[in-house]
Amino acid sequence: MTVTKKTRLVVIGNGMAGIRTLEELLKLAPDLYDITVFGAEPYGNYNRILLSPVLAGEMTIKDIMLNDVDWYAQNGITLHLNKKVTQIDRMRRKVVAADGSEADYDRLLLATGSNPFMLPVPGKSLPGVVSYRDIKDTGEMIEAASRYRHAVVIGGGLLGLEAANGLKLRGMDVTVVHLMPWLMERQLDRTAAGLLQQSLEAKGLKFLLEKQTAELIAGESGRVCAIKLKPALSNAEGDGETLPADLVVMAVGIRPNTGLAEAAGLHCDRGVVVNDTLQTYDPRIYAVGECVSHRGISYGLVAPLFEQAKVCANHLAQLGISRYTGSVTSTKLKVTGIDLFSAGDFTGGEGVEEIVLSDPAAGVYKKLVVKDDKIVGSVLYGDTADGSWYFQLLRDGQNIRESRDRLMSGQSHLGNSGHQGQSNAASMPDDMEVCGCNGVCKGTIVKAIKEKGLFTLNDVRKHTKASASCGSCTGLVEQILASTIGGAYQPADVSRKPVCSCTDYTHEEIRKAIIERKLKSIPEAMSFFEWRNVNGCASCRPALNYYLLCAWPHDYQDDPQSRFINERAHANIQKDGTYSVVPRIYGGITTPAQLKRIAEVAEKYAVPTVKVTGGQRIDLLGVKKEDLPKVWADLDMPSGFAYGKSTRTVKTCVGSEWCRFGVQDSTNMGIVLEKALDRMWAPHKVKLAVSGCPRNCAEATIKDVGIVGVDSGWEIYVAGNGGIKAEVSLFLVKVKSAEEVMEYASAFIQLYREEARYLDRTVHWVQRVGMDYVKKRIVEDAAGRKVLYERLKDALRDEKDPWQERVRGMETREYAPIKFHSLNAH
Amino acid sequence: MSEWKKVCALEEIPRLGSRVVQTGKGDVAVFRSGSDEVFALRDQCPHKGGPLSQGIVFDRKVTCPLHGLTVQLDSGEAVAPDKGCTHRYRARVDKGEVYLNLS
Ligand code: SRM
Ligand SMILES: Cc1cc2nc3c(=O)[nH]c(=O)nc-3n(C[C@H](O)[C@H](O)[C@H](O)COP(=O)(O)OP(=O)(O)OC[C@H]3O[C@@H](n4cnc5c(N)ncnc54)[C@H](O)[C@@H]3O)c2cc1C
Ligand code: SF4
Numbered sequence: 011m012t013v014t015k016k017t018r019l020v021v022i023g024n025g026m027a028g029i030r031t032l033e034e035l036l037k038l039a040p041d042l043y044d045i046t047v048f049g050a051e052p053y054g055n056y057n058r059i060l061l062s063p064v065l066a067g068e069m070t071i072k073d074i075m076l077n078d079v080d081w082y083a084q085n086g087i088t089l090h091l092n093k094k095v096t097q098i099d100r101m102r103r104k105v106v107a108a109d110g111s112e113a114d115y116d117r118l119l120l121a122t123g124s125n126p127f128m129l130p131v132p133g134k135s136l137p138g139v140v141s142y143r144d145i146k147d148t149g150e151m152i153e154a155a156s157r158y159r160h161a162v163v164i165g166g167g168l169l170g171l172e173a174a175n176g177l178k179l180r181g182m183d184v185t186v187v188h189l190m191p192w193l194m195e196r197q198l199d200r201t202a203a204g205l206l207q208q209s210l211e212a213k214g215l216k217f218l219l220e221k222q223t224a225e226l227i228a229g230e231s232g233r234v235c236a237i238k239l240k241p242a243l244s245n246a247e248g249d250g251e252t253l254p255a256d257l258v259v260m261a262v263g264i265r266p267n268t269g270l271a272e273a274a275g276l277h278c279d280r281g282v283v284v285n286d287t288l289q290t291y292d293p294r295i296y297a298v299g300e301c302v303s304h305r306g307i308s309y310g311l312v313a314p315l316f317e318q319a320k321v322c323a324n325h326l327a328q329l330g331i332s333r334y335t336g337s338v339t340s341t342k343l344k345v346t347g348i349d350l351f352s353a354g355d356f357t358g359g360e361g362v363e364e365i366v367l368s369d370p371a372a373g374v375y376k377k378l379v380v381k382d383d384k385i386v387g388s389v390l391y392g393d394t395a396d397g398s399w400y401f402q403l404l405r406d407g408q409n410i411r412e413s414r415d416r417l418m419s420g421q422s423h424l425g426n427s428g429h430q431g432q433s434n435a436a437s438m439p440d441d442m443e444v445c446g447c448n449g450v451c452k453g454t455i456v457k458a459i460k461e462k463g464l465f466t467l468n469d470v471r472k473h474t475k476a477s478a479s480c481g482s483c484t485g486l487v488e489q490i491l492a493s494t495i496g497g498a499y500q501p502a503d504v505s506r507k508p509v510c511s512c513t514d515y516t517h518e519e520i521r522k523a524i525i526e527r528k529l530k531s532i533p534e535a536m537s538f539f540e541w542r543n544v545n546g547c548a549s550c551r552p553a554l555n556y557y558l559l560c561a562w563p564h565d566y567q568d569d570p571q572s573r574f575i576n577e578r579a580h581a582n583i584q585k586d587g588t589y590s591v592v593p594r595i596y597g598g599i600t601t602p603a604q605l606k607r608i609a610e611v612a613e614k615y616a617v618p619t620v621k622v623t624g625g626q627r628i629d630l631l632g633v634k635k636e637d638l639p640k641v642w643a644d645l646d647m648p649s650g651f652a653y654g655k656s657t658r659t660v661k662t663c664v665g666s667e668w669c670r671f672g673v674q675d676s677t678n679m680g681i682v683l684e685k686a687l688d689r690m691w692a693p694h695k696v697k698l699a700v701s702g703c704p705r706n707c708a709e710a711t712i713k714d715v716g717i718v719g720v721d722s723g724w725e726i727y728v729a730g731n732g733g734i735k736a737e738v739s740l741f742l743v744k745v746k747s748a749e750e751v752m753e754y755a756s757a758f759i760q761l762y763r764e765e766a767r768y769l770d771r772t773v774h775w776v777q778r779v780g781m782d783y784v785k786k787r788i789v790e791d792a793a794g795r796k797v798l799y800e801r802l803k804d805a806l807r808d809e810k811d812p813w814q815e816r817v818r819g820m821e822t823r824e825y826a827p828i829k830f831h832s833l834n835a836h
Numbered sequence: 837m838s839e840w841k842k843v844c845a846l847e848e849i850p851r852l853g854s855r856v857v858q859t860g861k862g863d864v865a866v867f868r869s870g871s872d873e874v875f876a877l878r879d880q881c882p883h884k885g886g887p888l889s890q891g892i893v894f895d896r897k898v899t900c901p902l903h904g905l906t907v908q909l910d911s912g913e914a915v916a917p918d919k920g921c922t923h924r925y926r927a928r929v930d931k932g933e934v935y936l937n938l939s
């Protein structure tokens with residue numbers, strides 16, 4: 011037997027960034043390395059950010075373990091706990107720990123985090139003076155709280171305030187001493203900080219601002235007993251005050267822990283310097299986490315460190331396809347009952363505008379900082395419901411010109427349905443339902459986040475099903491995540507969204523390559539992009555199928571097995587496994603003969619429910635799958651595509667033909683549009699409506715494309731949505747003739763078909779690319795518009811009616827069950 | 837009574853697809869994987885009884901069409917973190933024919 015020796019990877023630092031890197035690495039390349047981890051602390055990997063709830067008595071150490079010792083064993087990782095590495099020998103490629111143990115490496119990962127900064131004042135090493143960094147510090151603080159009365163926290167930043175809050179909850183008398191004129195000055199402006207201070211004072215905390223520590227004084231027992239402050243900065247004369255202090259917590263900042271790296275001669279500059287692949291100046295050595303300096307920045311929050319971990323793992327796994335280019339961070343204070351969110355830059359400056367909503371009586375303050383029509387910073391106090399939304403706009407650099415007047419009223423207040431109109435998670439009781447589809451309460455979500463160590467929206471969806479169905483409660487779930495895990499929560503990066511976990515490539519990259527590389531089948535596309543799973547999954551296959559079909563309308567051989575059942579069977583599956591049949595009734599106009607035929611079919615097949623739909627047509631519900639082809643044959647009507655990511659309905663009103671107000675023939679316009687767009691597949695469903703006058707009885711302004719007749723012509727609106735989250739459509743253009751309506755509407759839809767991500771409704775796509783872009787392509791560029799229109803017509807030219815094709819015998823086995831009792835035994 | 841019955845030719849089941857077999861014990865879904873293995877499960881999702889035969893098949897898994905639970909074809913177990921299990925039957929391919937055993 012020959013044993014090939016595996017490459018050896020040694021990790022120094024058993025903390026959040028290092029172990030997250032290992033988790034990512036094991037997903038990508040489980041067998042590549044022989045892994046050894048050194049940790050200076052005596053514990054497995056725990057969720058450091060939850061030390062705050064531990065101190066506050068809301069959680070225990072057991073609750074916050076992310077990877078216990080068994081996890082290392084199960085993954086074949088050699089774990090050295092309680093062993094601090096004291097030397098890296100780069101010549102011999104080995105590390106040496108304080109107790110003399112050694113490990114050889116081929117690759118080394120530095121993840122040593124940071125050290126709390128201790129003020130160089132007399133008395134800083136007295137017993138009773140602690141930092142706030144790890145389980146040991148937290149234990150000391152809890153212990154002190156049970157025996158002593160007076161605590162002083164030096165530093166009014168995030169960490170200091172969370173420490174002060176915890177100690178207060180444990181019954182201590184707490185004073186926060188802060189050097190600056192207001193709290194959390196790096197995350198908050200003066201007004202928000204004032205509100206925060208008020209609420210904390212209401213909880214019983216005391217504050218001394220613009221005060222500097224002169225010295226810490228020992229009592230008789232040798233333990234710290236008081237803190238002496240310097241005279242106020244403005245008057246340097248006289249003596250400063252002295253406060254009693256049995257416990258002093260220094261929370262004045264952290265410094266990247268680079269001692270070991272520097273001693274080994276690695277280039278450091280306020281952090282171990284790494285490039286975009288998280289590699290240090292020694293190509294065998296990588297570094298992640300708080301100890302790192304990337305493009306001159308060291309991060310002190312978990313979200314960016316996890317992004318680093320992901321990229322670093324990719325390179326350690328020798329895939330070499332991703333880069334870390336830096337992060338924008340956001341902050342959330344984890345003090346129960348206080349709602350505070352801050353992101354980006356809000357200090358003002360040249361060319362910067364501020365949009366402010368201030369309602370001190372209600373305890374609400376919101377500030378958005380805008381530069382060049384983009385949000386560059388935001389501070390929210392009291393109502394943080396829209397924090398993630400603003401943060402997303404900020405990170406994506408979205409142009410907000412169009413939506414500016416609506417920004418302050420927030421995203422979550424606009425027509426969201428399904429959770430009793432709630433938009434503020436903090437004020438919801440634990441037993442209140444958050445997710446109306448899956449019946450999940452707030453308490454269940456919080457518990458899962460804490461106990462299972464969840465960090466992302468996807469994790470929460472997987473474990474609790476909250477927001478996993480219609481998604482209307484996503485904003486609430488994000489808030490709950492953010493307030494439970496603080497700044498460690500980062501909304502998914504929408505600007506770079508991989509298709510699914512089978513690949514790291516984005517929708518856009520894949521669509522581009524399909525065309526440029528002339529990829530013409532799902533297996534070709536998957537092999538070109540080195541898909542991780544041979545047959546992909548239920549998310550990516552339908553997306554690829556659509557992208558190929560859109561790129562090669564006449565050459566691509568549709569793959570029914572990569573379609574969701576509704577599109578495969580051309581009928582909507584119901585909860586009992588039967589199907590519904592919705593024939594097309596163009597523009598909602600039917601005839602007595604048609605109605606009779608529908609009635610006869612309903613009787614013949616004993617259809618249990620016949621319903622008039624919200625889309626102006628008729629739904630036959632409860633048809634057995636094997637009867638579908640017969641029902642279609644007898645109906646002899648075209649498929650209504652009520653089951654597809656495709657053209658759904660074109661709703662119309664009676665219009666000028668009958669209505670006393672009608673100024674345009676909306677009914678006929680609707681029929682013409684529906685016929686032209688019939689059988690069209692799209693990234694998601696496409697709904698249109700045409701109204702004959704601005705009274706708008708066809709509800710055209712909540713449709714993907716809405717047309718409103720006016721005396722002098724037609725107004726065209728786009729990107730509306732009437733579903734989960736109602737969105738009013740945006741004005742695109744006004745035209746004179748029905749031909750122009752056809753051209754503009756078609757061109758818009760084709761642009762959406764070619765550029766949106768699979769499962770984007772028009773509204774999601776337009777919100778991302780901006781209405782300016784859409785107008786540029788559809789309104790300003792006449793030649794481009796015509797090309798788009800022609801491409802859509804060409805794509806639809808030989809699409810056949812799927813029902814009639816199946817009536818004629820296509821895919822018969824899809825509908826035919828096999829009867830077991832009539833089979834012969836073998 | 838251990839009885840193997842011939843169900844259909846392998847070609848009669850689409851690759852990465854399935855066929856429904858109606859039996860005295862209820863519907864059974866017979867799946868064909870990308871590498872031409874066959875598996876049989878009771879055609880009822882452990883979540884709310886959705887017809888697994890109608891789901892999207894990949895690898896040795898199927899995703900339920902109703903609410904997206906994924907079930908392992910070779911064991912009938914739901915893929916973590918979901919829980920639940922659906923009854924599994926024996927199925928095999930022999931000379932291009934698919935056989936099913938319900939005992
Ligand atoms: C039948 C109908 C309700 C009715 O009894 O009136 C209906 C029924 C369903 N709707 Fe709807 N929707 C119906 C009109 C609507 C409307 C109103 C409209 O079109 O004017 C809306 C809001 C408008 C919009 O889409 O912007 C609507 C918003 C939704 C949504 C949310 C879409 C969104 O982007 O927010 C879903 C879920 C989805 O598609 O993911 C949905 C999904 C569904 C599904 C397909 C659920 C499913 O996946 O099985 C239901 C299928 C039942 C069936 O088998 O027929 N239905 N649905 C209506 C069919 C219209 C038709 O003739 O085709
Ligand atoms: C109380 C508290 C609350 C926080 N709240 C939040 C929050 O709400 N949101 C947020 O995003 N972030 C928060 N943070 C910050 C967050 O915890 C850190 O950013 C994160 O833990 C850094 O990860 P890391 O792996 O770089 O460092 P660490 O998690 O500190 O891990 C480094 C590990 O390396 C070990 N080590 C160091 N040197 C050696 C050596 N020579 N040999 C062996 N082992 C060594 C250390 O003992 C440590 O265990 C909080 C931090 C604290 C302390
Ligand atoms: S028809 Fe639409 S609103 Fe009614 S239950 Fe189904 S998805 Fe929900």
Ligand code: FES
Binds near residue numbers: 881883
């Ligand atoms: S019935 Fe299968 S996921 Fe709900």
